[in-house]
Amino acid sequence: MRIRDAERLSRAISTLGNGSSLDRLVDRVYDLTDGSLALDRATLHRIARGKTQIARAIDSPEECIRLYFALMIVGCEEDLAVTTIVEEGRAILAAFIGAPLADLIFRDLERTLPKLRDRATLREYLEEGLRVWLPS
């Protein structure tokens, strides 16, 4: 996938990871997505450093969405504020995909998030959101 705003994406990954090592992030994303994202350390390193405009390891909108949900879950695990998690998650999705699919997801996010006031509920929403995007 082509990355639209590499610098913003880099900042979002760094914020959601909250200082975690890239190795840990890669492992967590792998676990959370049931191994369905072939995101290796080198690729994440390039993305997280804002050094690439193309992420070949993430080659479909569905994979972007899985990464988006997984990184937001990491943000929940890092006890970040709900607003920060949401803002950075949006930045990730917007950096990767545009068009109808992202619009649908954003629209759902806009409607749903004001109703989810605490991090635990947000996390449930994210975990289930991720689950429905896992390959069957």
Add this chain to the structure above:
Amino acid sequence: MAAELKLRGESHTLLSQEARLREHLEQDLGVRVRFSPFDDVRALLVSPQRDAAAKSLVVASDASAAERIYLYVHVAAHMALGHHLPLVTIVEGAPGLSHLADDAHSHGAAEKLARAMWWENEGGLGAPPRVQRSVVLRGLVSRAPTRSALHGILLALRAAYYDLRIQRALEGSRLASWLRDALCVTAVVSAAPQLSD
């Protein structure tokens, strides 16, 4: 002891109805149900882009069996109306929460359909068939004072059924079955008065 407390807290009929409806959701409507502690949210239905794909319903772990039954019927009504597609998360909150009130219109439509499904739908998501067509019962549960009185009486009868050891004499009788189902319906409508007329 804990098992006994649970038995007294939630009737077997309610629990088996809840399990039946959950199974219907999972097997016939493709909704995986799980439970989680929530604060002000009672249930979340997370849906994919297409109805054929699996959906997830997360229900507050402190919801009673009666409330869970109501939530299953209500969520199924939302799905029948197509409110969950494409990619729409349905959030069910405790009544009266202003930040959860913005889809009042769609919730209102789902309430109407849920009521019809509960009282008219045979099997699936309907109330236990033995009492579903009872005009008397439906009338009694439709108003708060009679519903509350009936609930109290049925709970007292249930307590007597166990405490006075008449269980063996009445077990398997139509009367006991009817009363068990009536208690189930009354408990569900007490937890969700929206289901009454």
